Amino acid sequence: MMVLLDALGRRWALRILWELRGAPLSFRALRSACDDASPSVLNQRLAELRDLALLTSTEEGYALTSEGQRLGVLLVDLDRFAQHWAKKL
Amino acid sequence: MMVLLDALGRRWALRILWELRGAPLSFRALRSACDDASPSVLNQRLAELRDLALLTSTEEGYALTSEGQRLGVLLVDLDRFAQHWAKKL
DNA sequence: TGTAGTGCTACACAATTCGTAGCGCAAGCT
DNA sequence: AGCTTGCGCTACGAATTGTGTAGCACTACA
DSSP states (O other), X not given: OHHHHHHHTSTTHHHHHHHTSSSOBOHHHXXXXXXXXXXXXXXXXXXXXXXXXXXXXXXXXXXXXXXHHHHHHHHHHHHHHHHHHHHTO | OHHHHHHXXXXXXXXXXXXXXXXXXXXXXHHHHTTTOOHHHHHHHXXXXXXXXXXXXXXXXXXXXXXXXXXXXXXXXXXXXXXXXXXXX
């Protein structure tokens, strides 16, 4: 758990998983989806998430693995929470 | 959602919420629960999470708000995922 | 008047991230 | 062959963020 919290608590990590939840994206597409995050960090995060077996690089671009998609589902829950939460803020 | 992803994607943010999921903790107790993170960042994160209304400071220490606890529930789901995921790694 | 514990600040150092430029490569066109 | 276009990704100085340690101001209790 701590390993995961640590990995997800790095810049763009959660965002990358969120942006890939639907379909695979190319490096550049992912980058522009992530507010043009700097390519160095982006690539570093991709490598880390790949090491954690949460995503892989396919011919169609970067895509979540089956494990990554399980995590993606949790992010959808998080999104539901975010909407409920935004109203009360 | 982006606001939330950005806030949670900062060092110790997720960890703080995770450590507070059970009971309130004092500043120092929280600090030692978080691998003795440096007090400056810890305090900064606490201020940010307080601004987002996810936690408050009570007489018993720092505690999740009702919104924070809703998020805490999602972290428990994340923990279940983490355990399943750790086996496959 | 001391001692012990608290929340928290200060500050120099280290690590991380940003922003921009551009390399090397493959595909397609002329 | 040459030329362009788009790709994944690297390089690197500047800016931002986090670390580690010391210790202040305060309260409670002896």
